[in-house]
Amino acid sequence: EAAVTQSPRNKVTVTGGNVTLSCRQTNSHNYMYWYRQDTGHGLRLIHYSYGAGNLQIGDVPDGYKATRTTQEDFFLLLELASPSQTSLYFCASRKLGVSYEQYFGPGTRLTVL
């Protein structure tokens, strides 16, 4: 069973604040993804990576940066948080060659006041 963990699980910050969301997977998956999930919009891809040091832009990247420091670790950075970034954030990973099955972390609920 693939293991993906996220921290923190809940975070409250203020407008203009600096937030880092962390994700770790322990199954040597090549691909990692950051999504946000909002009512009426479903899961939307922010950034993704196919290996350490690699970063690709997703569908809704504005206001977000990401870094993949190792095979295991993928971070999402909000340097000037805004209320519109209040959301449920999921990290996911998958094996090379198996794009139909993603393993999701438990999510981080972020509130920007």
Added chain:
Amino acid sequence: GQGVEQPAKLMSVEGTFARVNCTYSTSGFNGLSWYQQREGQAPVFLSYVVLDGLKDSGHFSTFLSRSNGYSYLLLTELQIKDSASYLCAVREKDNYAQGLTFGLGTRVSVFP
């Protein structure tokens, strides 16, 4: 996602069945996945289909018609614990690295 459509809600009765529909439009279809997501939890992979027809996996079965851009997830012998959202996700040939385009999900409510 814009190219993947699902009804928002579906209600059914314990012991019966529920069929969750999904329609998609894409220039390079390369398979469709179904995920279950309980309230406040992460999506969990259920099934993947790429060939036309019915794929029977017991409690969950899936159907695909590529010519019609249509799939459904069939849940049989429903239990209360099957109440969840079910997400349809399409894999596109041109977006292999990005992975999947998700629909908004169908919230299935199972009543006694």
